[in-house]
Amino acid sequence: MVDSVSRQARRKVFLFSGQGTQSYFMAKELFDTQAGFKRQLLELDEQFKQRLGHSILDRIYDARAARLDPLDDVLVSFPAIFMIEHALARLLIDRGIQPDAVVGASMGEVAAAAIAGAISVDAAVALVAAQAQLFARTAPRGGMLAVLHELEACRGFTSVARDGEVAAINYPSNFVLAADEAGLGRIQQELSQRSVAFHRLPVRYPFHSSHLDPLREEYRSRVRADSLTWPRIPMYSCTTANRVQDLRSDHFWNVVRAPIRLYDTVLQLEGQGGCDFIDVGPAASFATIIKRILARDSTSRLFPLLSPFSRIDRELDGVTRSCAMTEAPAPRAPAQVPPPSSPWALHTRGAASAPVNARKAALFPGQGSQERGMGAALFDEFPDLTDIADAILGYSIKRLCLEDPGKELAQTQFTQPALYVVNALSYLKRVREGAEQPAFVAGHSLGEYNALLVAGAFDFETGLRLVKRRGELMSGASGGTMAAVVGCDAVAVEQVLRDHQMTSLDIANINSPDQIVVSGPAQDIERARQCFVDRGARYVPLNVRAPFHSRYMQPAASEFERFLSQFQYAPLRCVVISNVTGRPYAHDNVVQGLALQLRSPVQWTATVRYLLEQGVEDFEELGPGRVLTRLIIANKRGAPAPATAAPAKWANA
Numbered sequence: 001m002v003d004s005v006s007r008q009a010r011r012k013v014f015l016f017s018g019q020g021t022q023s024y025f026m027a028k029e030l031f032d033t034q035a036g037f038k039r040q041l042l043e044l045d046e047q048f049k050q051r052l053g054h055s056i057l058d059r060i061y062d063a064r065a066a067r068l069d070p071l072d073d074v075l076v077s078f079p080a081i082f083m084i085e086h087a088l089a090r091l092l093i094d095r096g097i098q099p100d101a102v103v104g105a106s107m108g109e110v111a112a113a114a115i116a117g118a119i120s121v122d123a124a125v126a127l128v129a130a131q132a133q134l135f136a137r138t139a140p141r142g143g144m145l146a147v148l149h150e151l152e153a154c155r156g157f158t159s160v161a162r163d164g165e166v167a168a169i170n171y172p173s174n175f176v177l178a179a180d181e182a183g184l185g186r187i188q189q190e191l192s193q194r195s196v197a198f199h200r201l202p203v204r205y206p207f208h209s210s211h212l213d214p215l216r217e218e219y220r221s222r223v224r225a226d227s228l229t230w231p232r233i234p235m236y237s238c239t240t241a242n243r244v245q246d247l248r249s250d251h252f253w254n255v256v257r258a259p260i261r262l263y264d265t266v267l268q269l270e271g272q273g274g275c276d277f278i279d280v281g282p283a284a285s286f287a288t289i290i291k292r293i294l295a296r297d298s299t300s301r302l303f304p305l306l307s308p309f310s311r312i313d314r315e316l317d318g319v320t321r322s323c324a325m326t327e328a329p330a331p332r333a334p335a336q337v338p339p340p341s342s343p344w345a346l347h348t349r350g351a352a353s354a355p356v357n358a359r360k361a362a363l364f365p366g367q368g369s370q371e372r373g374m375g376a377a378l379f380d381e382f383p384d385l386t387d388i389a390d391a392i393l394g395y396s397i398k399r400l401c402l403e404d405p406g407k408e409l410a411q412t413q414f415t416q417p418a419l420y421v422v423n424a425l426s427y428l429k430r431v432r433e434g435a436e437q438p439a440f441v442a443g444h445s446l447g448e449y450n451a452l453l454v455a456g457a458f459d460f461e462t463g464l465r466l467v468k469r470r471g472e473l474m475s476g477a478s479g480g481t482m483a484a485v486v487g488c489d490a491v492a493v494e495q496v497l498r499d500h501q502m503t504s505l506d507i508a509n510i511n512s513p514d515q516i517v518v519s520g521p522a523q524d525i526e527r528a529r530q531c532f533v534d535r536g537a538r539y540v541p542l543n544v545r546a547p548f549h550s551r552y553m554q555p556a557a558s559e560f561e562r563f564l565s566q567f568q569y570a571p572l573r574c575v576v577i578s579n580v581t582g583r584p585y586a587h588d589n590v591v592q593g594l595a596l597q598l599r600s601p602v603q604w605t606a607t608v609r610y611l612l613e614q615g616v617e618d619f620e621e622l623g624p625g626r627v628l629t630r631l632i633i634a635n636k637r638g639a640p641a642p643a644t645a646a647p648a649k650w651a652n653a
Contacts (some may be wrong), residue, residue, distance in 0.1 A: 008471075010273070010274045010275055010276045010299065010301065011100035011101055011269075011272075011273065011275050011276070011298065012097060012098065012100050012101075012275070012278060013100065013102070013103055013269060013275045013276065013277050013278065013325050014089055014092070014099040014101075014102045014103070014112070014115060014278050014280055014291075015103050015108075015278065015279045015281060015286040015287070015330075016085050016086075016089075016102065016103065016104040016105065016108030016109065016111045016112040016115075016278060016280060016281060017081075017105055017106070017108045017279070017281030017282070017283075017285055017286050018081065018104075018105050018106025018107035018108045018109075018201050018260070019032060019077065019078075019081070019107055019144075019201065019207060019477075020079070020144065020146070020176075020201035020203060020285075021281050021282045021285045021286070021356075022071050022077045022080055022081050022202065022282050022283075023067060023068070023071055023202070023282065023283065024060055024062070024065040024066065024067050024068075024071055025060065025061060025065075025067050026060065026080070026084060026282040026283065026306065026504060027084050027087075027088070027282060027306055027312075028061060028089070028246060028312075029089075029313075030306070030312050031057075031061070031467065033312075033313065034091060034316075035089050036090070036091055036094055036581040037088065037091045037593060040086065040087035040090055040091070040357060041057060041083055041084075041087050042057070043078075044082070044083045044085065044086065044087065044121075044125065045057045045211065045276065046127045047082070047122070048079045048125060048128075048129060051125065051126065051129040051317060052075055052079065052132070052133070054075075056076060056079045056080050056083060058197075059076045059080075060074075060076065065322050068125055070202040071202055072202045072203055072204045073136070073204075074131075074132045074135050074136050074139075074203075074204070074205070075132050075133070075136050075385055077202070077203075078107055078129075078132040078135075078576075079125075079128055079129065079132065079410075080282075081107050081111070081252055081281075081282060082107065082110055082111050082114075082124065082125070082128045084280075084281075084282050084306075085108060085111040085280050085281060085282070086111045086114055086115065087386070088120070088192060088280040088306070089111070089115045089280045090115075091316075092278065092280070092319070092320075093115075094513075095316075095320050095626075096320070097278070097320065097323050097370065098583060098584060098586065099115065099236040099271070099278075100233070100234070101231055101233060101235070101275075102115055102116050102231075102233055102234060102235050102236070103233070103235075103236045103237075103238065103265060104236075104237060104238065104255075104261045105238035105239075105262055105265075105286075106207065106208070106234070106254075106255060106256065106260055107128070107131075108281065109237060109238075109239070109251075109252070109255045110124050110127055110145055110233055110252070111124070111129055111280075112225065113231065113235060115233070116231035116232060116233040116234075116612075117118070117231060117232035117233060117280075117581075117582055117583075117603075117606050117609075118232075118233040118235060118244075118615075119229040124561070126391075127223065127252065130222060130223040131219075131223050131252075131256070134219060134223055135205060135214065135215075135216065137168055137244065137359070138204065138213050138215055138218065139204075139205040139212065139215060139370075140180060140183060140206065140212075140214075141180070141181055141204060141205065142178065142180040142181055142183070142204075142205055142211055143180055143181065143184045143200060143201070143203060143204065143205070143206065144167055144177065144178045144179075144200070144201045144203050144206065144207065144208075145164075145176065145177045145181070145184065145187060145188065145198045145199070145200055145201070146174070146175075146176050146189075146198060146199045147174070147175055147176070147177060147191065147196065147197070147198045148174055148196070148197040148198065148199075149173060149175060149191075149196045149197065149198075150171070150172060150173050151166070151169065151172055151175045152172075154175075154482065155479055157187075157190055157191075157194070158190065159183070159186040159187045159188070159189070159190040159191075160177065160187055162186075163179045163180075163183025163187055163207075164177040164178065164179045164183065164187050165177065165178050165179065165185070165206070165259075166178075166259055167206070167207060167208035167209055167259055167260065168173040168208060168259055168260035168261075168262065169259065169260070169261055169262065169263050169264070169338035170260075170262050170263060170289045170292075171262075171263045171289065171292050171293050172263070174289065174292070176208075176211035176260070178206035178207060178208055178211065179206055179211075179278055180206060180211060180336075182204040182224060183448060184200075184206075188200070193545045207256055207507075208256065208258060208259050209257075212256065212257050213257070216253065216257075219253050220253060220272060221431065223252070228254035229230065231244060232527050232581045232582035232583055232603050232606045233581055233583065236260050236265055236268070236269065237251075237257045238260045238262050238265045239254050239255050239259075239260070239556065240261075241261040241263070241264035241265045242265075242268060250567070256493050262286070262289060262290075262444075263293060266293045266294075267293070267489050270293075270294065270295075270298065270300065271298070272302045273299075274298065274299030274301075274373050275300045275301075276300070276301050276303065276322070276323050277290055277300060277301070277302050277303065278303045278305065278319060278323065279302070279303065279304050279305060279306070280306075280307055281306065283306060283307070283308065284287065284304030284305060284307040284308075285425070286308045287302045287303065287304035287307070287509070288307075291464040293375075298404075299344070301322070302612040303315070303318070303319045303323070305319065309493050309651055315433070318624075321330060323445075327562050333559060334545060343384050343385055343460065344385070344424075344453075344460035344461075345457045345459070347382065347385070347428045347431065347432075348428070348431055350431050350432065350434065351431050351437055353435070354431070354434060354435065354436060354437045355436050356436065356437045356438075356439055356574075357436040357437065357438060357439060358439045358615070358622055359439070359442065359615055359616055359617045359618055359619070360436060360437075360438040360439060360440070360616065360617075360618040360619075360620065361438050361439070361440040361442060361611050361616045361620070362427065362438040362440075362441045362442075362451070362454065362620050362622055363442055363443065363444075363447070363448030363499025363615065363619055363620065363621045363622065363628045363629075363632075364423045364427075364441075364442075364443035364444070364448070364449075364450035364451055364621075364622055364623050364628075365413050365419065365423070365443070365444055365446075365447050365621065365623045365624065365625055365627050365628050366419065366443065366444040366445035366447045367416060367419065367445065367544075368542070368627065369623060369624050369625040369627050370409055370410070370415050370418060370419055370624060371625065372401070372402070372403075372404045372446075373401070373427060373622055374401050374402075374418075374422050374623075374624035375398075375401045375402075375421070375426075375624070376402055377441045377502055377550070378422065378425035378426065378429060379397070379398040379401075379402075379425070381425070381429065381432075382425050382428060385421075385424070385425065385428075385460060386398060386421075388460065388461055388464075389421050389464060392461065392464050392465060393417055393464070393468060394470065395487050397417070397418060397421050398419055399413065400414060401421075401422060403416050409576050410543065411475065411519060412471050412474050412475040412544070412545075412546070413468075413471040413472050413474075414471070415471065416446050416467050416468075416471035416474070417467050417468050417471060417472060419446055419447070419623065419624070420446065420449055420450060420463065420464060420467040420653075421464065422451060422623055422624055423443075423450040423622060423623040424463075425449060425452055425620050426622040426623050427450065427454055430620075430622065431460035432639050437574075438454075438574065438620070439574060439575075439578065439616075440575045440609050440611055440616060441454050441455055441574060441576050441577070442573070442576065442577040442611070443579075444579070444602060444604055444627070444641070445509075445548075445579060445597065445602050446467065446470075446627055447547070447628075448576075448578070448579050448594070449463050449466060449467050449470075450463075450622075450623070451576050451577070452572075452576055452585070452590065454574070455572040455573050455574050455575075455576045456570050456571070456572060457569045457570055457572055457576075457584075457590055458567065458568075458569060458570070462567055462577060464561075464566065465567075466567070467636065469560065469563050470560060473547060473556040473559060473560050474546060474553070474556060474596075474598070476548070476556065477547070477552065477553060477555075477556055478545060478547075479521060479522065479545070479547075479552075480519065480520055480521050480522055480525070480545075480546050480547030480550070480552055481519075481520075481522045481525050481541065481542065481544055481545060481547065482517055482519045482525065482541075482544050482547065482548060483510055483517065483518055483525050483528070483529070483539055483540060483541045483542060484509075484511075484515060484517050484539075484540040484542060485515070485516045485517070485532050485538070485539060485540075486514060486515050486537060486538040486539075486540065487514055487535075487536060487537035487538055487649075488512050488514065488516060488532065488537045489513050489514060489516070490507055490516050491533075492535070492536065493507060493516045493518065494507065496521040496528075496531050496535055497518075497528075497533060500528070500531045502527070502531070503519035504520050504521055504524045504529060505518045505519065505521075505524055505525065505550075506518065506519050506520060506547070506549075506550035506551055506552075506601070507519075508547070508548060508549035508550055508601055508602065509549060509601060509602040509604060510601060510603055510604060510605045510606070511602070511604045511605065511634075512604070512605055512631050512634035512635045513605060513634070513635065514634070515631070515634065517542070517549075517602075519547040519548060519549055519550035519552075520547050520552070521547070521552075522551060526541075529541075536602055537648075548598075549597075549598070549599065549600060549601055550599065551599060551603055552599075553598045553599040554599050556598055557595050557596065557598040557599045558595075559592070560595055560598060561591060561592075561595035564590075564591045564594055564595060565591055569588075569590045569591070570584075572585060574610075577607045577610060577611065578593050578597075579593075579594075579597050579598055579600070579602045579603060579604070579607070580593055580596045580600045580603065581603065581606075581609050582603040582605075582607045582609070583606075583610060604631060605635055606637075608631070608635040608636075609635065610631060612636070619632045
């Protein structure tokens with residue numbers, strides 16, 4: 001593979017394989033040597049023990065078993081695959097390797113969805129356990145064969161045509177057949193007679209075939225995937241050979257019933273540019289297969305971590321050196337000070353000596369939090385930055401915020417610069433007061449610019465120029481609006497839109513489990529009101545004149561990306577959580593992240609959950625209002641934000 005391509009040019013893609021890759025003692029070396037990996041497995045093992053009544057680790061690491069014995073009991077293999085893949089992916093993330101995309105196949109799709117943030121770990125464990133129990137109790141017996149031969153040639157074989165179904169296409173001369181026991185025997189006999197190489201996979205059932213069809217209704221009634229949401233990280237399914245756009249319970253039925261299309265999925269990803277394919281499966285089988293798929297001139301690289309032919313410590317060190325985009329954050333390290341010529345640097349010198357609180361996050365609000373009078377005590381305290389803002393904007397920021405004589409504060413092109421300035425000065429005031437520095441920063445939509453400012457991606461002046469242009473482009477969009485739906489989660493909102501064939505509306509914000517904002521054409525936003533009221537939800541139209549954070553913002557996003565590319569961005573000094581993914585930024589994807597933000601939903605619930613998972617306890621909102629503070633409370637308890645909030649207070653842009 002070509003190593004001269006820059007890191008930025010290759011996306012990091014985690015690969016999650018399914019049934020057939022498991023074995024006794026898989027990842028045992030990693031379990032014995034990596035404390036974080038072992039801790040993850042022990043925690044997951046306890047969860048599965050509560051649901052299945054037995055320890056998965058005791059079974060797969062049973063000293064009485066031989067490594068080559070078939071591990072074909074789904075009550076063990078299903079959970080074991082999930083546990084190994086999830087724990088290995090988390091180990092890589094802890095080492096600073098953040099995936100840009102995940103790819104799942106068969107059972108691996110559950111682990112992929114959990115890492116992508118589309119399903120909680122608890123819900124994923126419940127889903128895997130329920131699937132295992134259902135198949136162990138009711139699935140017809142049979143099996144699967146991996147065949148090394150041209151698929152089209154094998155279709156003419158009598159037994160293959162009569163008894164077999166194509167369960168997976170890894171590449172044209174490597175595919176998998178599924179059949180019942182009798183059919184499997186006939187296929188094996190004919191393949192042997194024709195000197196065709198094959199291998200029986202360690203599974204007892206004919207997955208990915210019509211033999212499972214009698215289980216469909218029971219599967220749908222018993223195996224439920226609760227709390228599904230949009231993936232924070234792009235998720236590709238080997239069932240559809242494409243990016244997952246509509247994740248719901250039926251998706252996982254299709255995952256076990258439909259053929260696996262690894263070949264088409266890899267070609268889809270390769271068509272978008274080079275990738276670092278990192279195989280987190282139990283046997284690194286996907287990396288071996290993908291090696292046969294990639295063209296000779298491909299810029300992609302392969303990382304087979306749990307390959308039986310290499311040492312795991314060496315592989316981990318290699319992938320860490322090659323793929324880590326940012327080092328793991330060190331919250332207690334002193335902040336670096338920008339050049340003293342920057343007025344912003346002069347005001348933030350105190351931050352360099354202030355203690356860093358590893359459990360603290362600073363939050364910055366976005367459009368919807370503005371109010372006349374905001375920043376009243378700040379403009380005179382920081383006159384140099386106020387003068388800089390006036391020069392860049394061409395009007396008095398102080399007069400706009402305190403008096404708003406032209407009734408312009410509610411207009412996007414004025415609102416966004418005003419909020420950016422007030423948020424920034426609010427942070428400086430806390431620095432001047434000697435407050436602890438946060439280890440994490442995040443902002444809701446417009447507020448993300450303040451988060452990046454605090455992290456050192458750019459200086460005050462650059463950030464204001466970006467925000468000014470952003471506001472101009474967004475104010476130029478028209479023909480749409482937004483509305484908040486209170487009382488439904490994202491999955492329910494999507495269901496209502498599907499049921500009423502309202503395909504013109506997009507989810508724009510996931511603010512809390514029960515507060516979702518939809519965006520789209522104004523007439524369809526109004527038409528949707530009754531649909532959600534009938535569903536028992538509260539429906540609050542927002543005072544905006546454009547469909548922000550939706551597909552309709554693509555023209556503005558493309559133009560804004562060109563504008564963003566004109567500036568230089570410095571490495572981040574603390575962890576910034578992205579609205580688009582709900583995961584940390586890398587310093588070299590600021591342009592892409594801010595451009596995508598215009599047309600992508602704000603994943604605020606995912607942001608809060610990530611911060612809680614990192615142990616954050618102290619959330620400080622810096623800026624006007626307390627919108628984000630209320631949303632933190634709502635996300636913690638999983639309840640709607642207070643019903644008394646006025647429409648103008650909804651965070652929406």
